[in-house]
Amino acid sequence: MADNILEIHDLAVEYHTDDEIVYAVNGINLVVKQGETLGLVGETGAGKTTIARAVLRILQTPPAKVRSGQILFHDQDIMKLSESEMRKIRGNKIAMIFQDPMTALNPIETVGFQIAEAIGLHNKMSRMEAELKGCEMLEMVGIPMERFGEYPHQFSGGMKQRVVIAMALACNPELLLADEPTTALDVTIQAQVLEMMESLKEKLGTSVIMITHDLGVVASSCDSVAVTYAGEIVEYGTTLEVFEETAHPYTMGLFGSLPKVDSDEPRLRPIKGLMPDPTNLPSGCRFCERCPDAMDVCAERPPDMVEISTGHFVKCFKAGVSVE
Amino acid sequence: MSALLEVKNLRKYFKNKAGMLHAVDDVTFTLEAGKTLGVVGESGCGKTTLGRTVLHVIEPTSGDISFEGSDISNPTKKELKHMREQMQLIFQDPYSSLNPRMSVSETIMEPLILQGKLKKAEIRAETKKLMDTVGLAERFENSYPHELDGGRRQRIGIARALSLQPKFIVCDEPVSALDVSIQAQIINLMLDLQEARGLAYMFVTHDLSVVKYISDDIMVMYLGQMVEKAASDELFRNPRHPYTQALLSAIPSLDVRNKKKRIIMQGEITSPINPKPGCRFMARCMYASEECGSPQILEEDAPNHFVACCKYKTMTQN
Numbered sequence: 033m034a035d036n037i038l039e040i041h042d043l044a045v046e047y048h049t050d051d052e053i054v055y056a057v058n059g060i061n062l063v064v065k066q067g068e069t070l071g072l073v074g075e076t077g078a079g080k081t082t083i084a085r086a087v088l089r090i091l092q093t094p095p096a097k098v099r100s101g102q103i104l105f106h107d108q109d110i111m112k113l114s115e116s117e118m119r120k121i122r123g124n125k126i127a128m129i130f131q132d133p134m135t136a137l138n139p140i141e142t143v144g145f146q147i148a149e150a151i152g153l154h155n156k157m158s159r160m161e162a163e164l165k166g167c168e169m170l171e172m173v174g175i176p177m178e179r180f181g182e183y184p185h186q187f188s189g190g191m192k193q194r195v196v197i198a199m200a201l202a203c204n205p206e207l208l209l210a211d212e213p214t215t216a217l218d219v220t221i222q223a224q225v226l227e228m229m230e231s232l233k234e235k236l237g238t239s240v241i242m243i244t245h246d247l248g249v250v251a252s253s254c255d256s257v258a259v260t261y262a263g264e265i266v267e268y269g270t271t272l273e274v275f276e277e278t279a280h281p282y283t284m285g286l287f288g289s290l291p292k293v294d295s296d297e298p299r300l301r302p303i304k305g306l307m308p309d310p311t312n313l314p315s316g317c318r319f320c321e322r323c324p325d326a327m328d329v330c331a332e333r334p335p336d337m338v339e340i341s342t343g344h345f346v347k348c349f350k351a352g353v354s355v356e
Numbered sequence: 357m358s359a360l361l362e363v364k365n366l367r368k369y370f371k372n373k374a375g376m377l378h379a380v381d382d383v384t385f386t387l388e389a390g391k392t393l394g395v396v397g398e399s400g401c402g403k404t405t406l407g408r409t410v411l412h413v414i415e416p417t418s419g420d421i422s423f424e425g426s427d428i429s430n431p432t433k434k435e436l437k438h439m440r441e442q443m444q445l446i447f448q449d450p451y452s453s454l455n456p457r458m459s460v461s462e463t464i465m466e467p468l469i470l471q472g473k474l475k476k477a478e479i480r481a482e483t484k485k486l487m488d489t490v491g492l493a494e495r496f497e498n499s500y501p502h503e504l505d506g507g508r509r510q511r512i513g514i515a516r517a518l519s520l521q522p523k524f525i526v527c528d529e530p531v532s533a534l535d536v537s538i539q540a541q542i543i544n545l546m547l548d549l550q551e552a553r554g555l556a557y558m559f560v561t562h563d564l565s566v567v568k569y570i571s572d573d574i575m576v577m578y579l580g581q582m583v584e585k586a587a588s589d590e591l592f593r594n595p596r597h598p599y600t601q602a603l604l605s606a607i608p609s610l611d612v613r614n615k616k617k618r619i620i621m622q623g624e625i626t627s628p629i630n631p632k633p634g635c636r637f638m639a640r641c642m643y644a645s646e647e648c649g650s651p652q653i654l655e656e657d658a659p660n661h662f663v664a665c666c667k668y669k670t671m672t673q674n
Contacts, residue, residue: 218562219398219564223618223621248607248610275610286536288540289536290540290610291570293564293568293592300540300569302537303537306507
């Protein structure tokens with residue numbers, strides 16, 4: 033157990049609105065090992081960001097409500113901590129890179145101030161020392177420290193994202209939650225940022241949860257991957273296993289939907305239909321309606337998570353059966 | 357066979373406080389009926405401006421555009437109206453490009469009403485047909501855009517663009533805002549429509565795997581200029597321009613075992629305002645030397661493979 037930095041047990045989160053309940057996350061189990069990068073893949077509305085926000089306890093309550101679950105950070109349940117204890121962890125031991133660098137920065141403060149602010153809050157040091165450390169962080173992400181006193185609008189998108197990363201890494205967090213860190217960026221800048229995150233991870237030994245919808249990003253940067261669909265994890269395993277021994281029809285559908293650079297197929301094979309309405313989830317398997325292999329039993333009750341090989345879990349009735 | 361669309365030395369400069377912004381600088385290409393030209397490049401390289409300039413949504417600064425053999429560089433109002441029946445635009449963001457106060461059928465039939473050729477009943481029938489063509493169920497007829505998801509909204513945009521039976525459509529990042537499973541549905545729809553109606557597309561995108569998939573020819577743009585153009589397969593097999601090479605190497609691969617070597621470019625796209633005469637990619641290029649400071653000429657290196665770089669020959673020999 034000691035080498036698991038984060039364990040999530042049976043996490044369920046709902047959003048309560050005036051007239052309905054949105055079931056965003058429904059009983060998720062996840063483990064992040066020390067130094068590991070876990071990819072959390074899924075489409076819009078699959079619940080990826082809600083999971084990350086629950087870990088940091090920055091869900092807006094209400095409307096959000098954590099129905100059940102435990103989140104163990106170093107074997108300590110985050111849910112039971114007081115707000116002041118949580119503050120010592122948030123931004124210090126667990127940090128988050130937000131999706132949109134254009135809106136994650138405060139437009140009326142200099143980027144230097146914003147980085148130094150986090151450092152000053154979590155460490156006993158003078159303003160001067162915090163700013164010095166802030167300069168160091170900027171240099172580390174490849175921005176000359178002369179730009180410490182500039183405002184966010186003076187930076188390009190890629191540079192803003194690097195500022196956000198510098199901010200997240202400023203206190204040497206043990207766990208980094210990266211929410212679509214490269215989605216808003218051009219491919220060439222995405223390559224720069226991914227490369228940089230990788231080398232920083234090696235240098236600092238940070239564990240990372242990489243939230244993304246891009247399977248290419250997962251292939252190039254993650255050790256293991258959890259595929260989410262309608263608030264559930266449908267497939268979970270090492271990146272190698274999930275990519276090469278793909279077992280869940282949804283994961284297969286995702287791969288089929290991607291145009292591949294080196295194939296000559298005349299048409300893509302998209303998944304038909306749409307994700308189910310999260311206020312009114314089907315009682316059986318969530319993917320049932322869109323599944324090409326659906327059986328009668330799929331509509332009746334939800335399948336259990338099956339371990340089809342060591343560490344490779346699949347939530348599907350067909351999984352494991354077809355292997356025999 | 358004469359080309360459907362011919363664009364010669366097209367330029368669009370925007371004047372601003374700091375000087376002249378060269379959004380599109382000397383772009384030349386032809387497009388045949390039923391074919392797709394992909395235009396790729398990073399944000400700010402002028403690919404959207406190029407698409408809009410071709411359609412006269414933005415007036416070009418200079419250059420010649422001809423469509424079906426007739427010159428449309430300086431159209432009169434009447435010519436423009438006729439031209440727009442033939443040439444349409446599909447927008448990037450299905451969330452902001454639809455009028456939130458118009459229902460699905462109103463949005464789709466609006467061009468037909470403006471055209472004024474059909475009677476009311478015919479327009480209604482045509483609208484139904486269009487909705488069916490793009491895979492929108494009839495029950496959405498009276499829905500409003502906010503009630504629909506991104507994929508369906510994009511289908512409305514496509515139906516509207518198709519309504520006047522154009523021959524040429526500029527697609528400006530039509531699938532970038534969509535999830536992969538929906539993206540694949542829309543791409544397949546666009547390919548089906550092309551096959552059935554012989555449409556020509558100019559497909560503007562930053563997503564290289566999508567562009568490879570859908571295009572016959574691909575044009576790579578950098579800071580307003582075309583740096584390379586070739587048939588889709590050829591470009592991916594033999595990229596010549598250092599920028600194209602870097603761009604292709606940056607595509608995240610799905611291969612878990614062989615992590616490919618990415619070419620990491622230093623720095624970022626430089627300013628397009630009053631650019632220096634030489635190669636615009638020079639500041640980020642690892643092969644750059646003194647000769648790159650003089651203007652780069654677009655050469656046809658192999659049949660239908662154009663490249664604007666003075667270094668590519670020595671580079672490929674290495």
